[in-house]
Amino acid sequence: MLLEEIHSPADLKQLDRTQLDLLAKEIREEILQTVSQNGGHLASNLGVVELTIAMLRVFSPPKDKILLDVGHQCYPYKLLTGRFDRFSTLRQWQGISGFPQPEESEYDPFTAGHASTAISAAVGLSRARDLQGQDHHVVALVGDGALTGGMCYEALNDAGSSKERMIVIVNDNGMSISGITGALSGYLTYLRVSKGWINVKKAISSLLHHIPVFGNRLFDSFGRFKDNIRNFFVHDKYFSALGFRYFGPIDGHNEEALERILRRASQFTEPVVIHVITQKGHGYQPAEDQPDVFHGIPPFYVESGAVRKSGGETMFGREASSYLLNKCEQGAPIAAVCAAMADGTGFSDWKLRRPDRFFDVGIAEEHAVTMAAGLARGKMRPVVAIYDTFLQRAYDQILEDVCQQKLPVLFLLDRAGFSAADGSTHHGVFGLSYLLPMPGMRVYCPAGKGQLIGAIDAGLSVDGPTAIRYPARMPKWDGGTDGLLKDAEHWTAVREGTDCVLLCAGAILEEGLKAADLLKQQEISCRVVSCCRVKPLDEEFLKSLAAENIPFFTLEEHEEIGGFGMYVTGWCRENGVRDPRKVFAVKDRFVPHGGRKDLLQLCGIDAQTVADTIEQTMQKQTENNA
Ligand SMILES: Cc1ncc(C[n+]2csc(CCOP(=O)(O)OP(=O)(O)O)c2C)c(N)n1
Structure with missing residues (x-):
């Protein structure tokens, strides 16, 4: 397997054309198998296989910086930058992330996840390079969907006016997650199907095919020639007006043509946009047919494309x-x-x-x-x-x-x-x-x-x-039925209890109820309260708790600072009543990927930790009272 031999972009540069074709197949197969098991962003990744190979053959990260907008299309990049051996752990607890992560690899220059940031980050990295007298390339790959985000325009406007040396690759697959909206997408389509270009292309192709013996060979050279002449026929106005030199449109599944245009663009000292046309889901029929369904997909059967566990859940x-x-x-x-x-x-x-x-x-x-x-x-x-x-x-x-x-x-x-x-x-x-x-x-x-x-x-x-x-x-x-609780305004006890109270903000109530079950086994009777309206707080309820003088706790699937528990704590202090004994929340940290159970545990807001902590707190109180 070729993929096993590729540990860095340098290895990739040794391969010949036949090997590159084989490699593209292997990458698609690896992604398909892994995503079918773990779930993930399938269609976007299948669409950028040749483009990623070309970028990594022309540029040399980690010295050169390649920024992937949103970052959901990073799987081929990860496979070719030393993460093939860990790829089966994609998106799993303690496995590799489904997005670029500088902490995970030196090949990932910038965190991504939210759209339309890559061009701005690339402008910053280009400026940092120039300020420090360095000489590497900075490339931002941005989808036509992400291009609907205003930050892209702000960044293009800035970089174009100051003539930043950088390359922006627009990955135009005609899709965001589903169809694409906005006038700019119409403009990209105009460039793609630009009449002048298509007519000239057709005319030259048919002319060459009609020349006996040499016709086909000439047609091959035309493949190379057409990249050079294209700019004369597709006249871009948008990117040029913003100060970028425009190349395109280029077939994003023709690796050789992509390499040629990238090498050419890399010689410019001014900002360049390369317009690449790809097909979302390329190479896997179900994803080609339904790229929106296969944009982000839970585990599925490769043969049929059917999702393994079709939820039946209420959303x-x-x-x-x-x-x-x-x-x-x-x-x-x-x-x-x-x-x-x-x-x-x-x-x-x-x-x-x-x-x-x-x-x-x-x-x-x-x-x-x-x-x-x-x-x-x-x-x-x-x-x-x-x-x-x-x-x-x-x-x-x-x-x-x-x-x-x-x-x-x-x-x-x-x-x-x-x-x-x-x-x-x-x-x-x-x-x-x-x-x-x-x-x-x-x-x-x-x-x-x-x-x-x-x-x-x-x-x-x-x-x-x-x-x-x-x-x-x-x-x-x-039960996803009509709902047991209809009252959104008043905090409501879902389970009665006489020793302590657990105030739950939102759907984590389910975990709170499990904690109460565990506490019951320890003979602690915990009242569980559903707090739907968080602002304004249910002050009457809090006053009645204070009057009852019962110890209480708060639980939320949310950052502690600025969250529900802190809000309740602030109200209690302001009103001179006893505040929560403990706020169960995420404590000032970024939470990694993993299964929900792993994450609840990591943050100490799972039923077991909540029950154990309440039990210890109650025990201490009994000791203090004794
Ligand atoms: C700020 C923000 N809003 C919404 C999303 C959700 N989202 C992820 S990918 C995507 C579509 C991106 O389309 P495009 O850039 O064309 O990439 P493609 O998947 O088509 O390759 C959206 C809307 C996001 N990641 N960030």
Whole structure:
């Protein structure tokens, strides 16, 4: 197997063309087998195999810096930069990450996970190189989907005006996760199918094929020649206007042509954009047919492409979306806003049922929020569905454009809590920290369907902003049915208990209930409380706890600083009552990837640790009282 022999880009440079073709096949097979077992980003990786080989044959990382935007297409890169032997551990607890990680390898120059950052980081790395008199290449690979993110434009604008020596490769596969939105994608299509180029190409090809004997050989040389003439025929305006030299479009599955253009681009001292056309899912039929389904996929059967465990679970996002869609169809002035994640947030039905009320703005979370503020100003009731982790990017827009104006925007933050295999860049564990300090923002963390609907109704009826945070799946305790708990406003005891109380913010209630079961075995009777509305706090409930003088604890799947437990602690101190004995939360750290159970344990918020700690605390108290 050739892959076993490749430990660094230097090894790759020794291979001949036949070996390179074989290598591309091996890489695809390795990725397919591993992702079918571990889950992961399949289609994007299958699409960049030849491009990655070409980049690593022309450039020499770690000296040269290759930055992968989002980073989800890093699998071929990892396989060719010394991580083949660990590749089977991809996205597993203590295995290699599904994203670039400088801590994992010197070949990864920059952490990625959130989109549209690579060009900015590349501008910085180019400037650092020049300031220190160094002479390496800096390359940013960015997808056409990521290019919908405003930061890309800011970076191109900056680099183009100062003529930074860097190469931006635009990987144009016509797709974001699903279809692509925005005018720029239309422009890329225009370049791709540019009439002048296609006609000239056809004319020259047919002419050469009609020349006897030498025709075919001439046609091969034309392959090389066409890269050189293409610039005369495809006249780019956008990148040139921003100060970049444009090359393309290039066939992203023709490794030889890619190498040629990369070598040429590497000779320039000014910024260059190379426009590469690839096919998402290339080489695996099910992924070619359904690149959106195979963008990020759980474990599946290679032969059929069918997912191994088809969940049958109830998803928070889908429930929220269908409830709102019905309301919209009944005449409510609701408009839904997504940022390139209509499927992930469960909002794709809007495209079919109410396309007039649905706005997918692309990977543009900041724009999504301020645009929603505009909708609200114009008397609509906008609902913004974005992952908890990606909404971080729009902090300023939520605070300044929504909260300052007390506008009734309803935020639905999906994937709150650990996102497990995706890892540190994707965990939704900062949502409360950024939302709670915002004046006027109401925040809910439903633990099941009843509370979700209650929170949505509350959010639609108040005259100001509301945020509802939930994980992907509804916890089983609630059965995903109509929901045992319908009250989103008042904290509610789900399990009675007389020795202590565990206040649970959101769906981690399920873990809290398990902890109470364990405590029961130790003859400690723990009351478990579901705290859906986190802001404003249920002050009456806290006052009644203080009056009862019962020890209590808080539990959340969230960073401690700025989170639920600290918020409750602050209220207790302010009101001169006893604060929680312990706050169970993530303690000031980035949490790696792994199984959910591993991560809960790592952070000390799993049922066993919670129960053990409560038991010890209660024991100490009994000793102190004795
Ligand atoms: C800020 C942010 N928003 C949303 C996402 C989710 N996301 C991951 S990849 C992706 C699509 C990227 O499309 P493209 O850059 O074209 O890459 P492709 O997968 O098509 O190769 C999206 C929306 C993200 N990673 N970061």
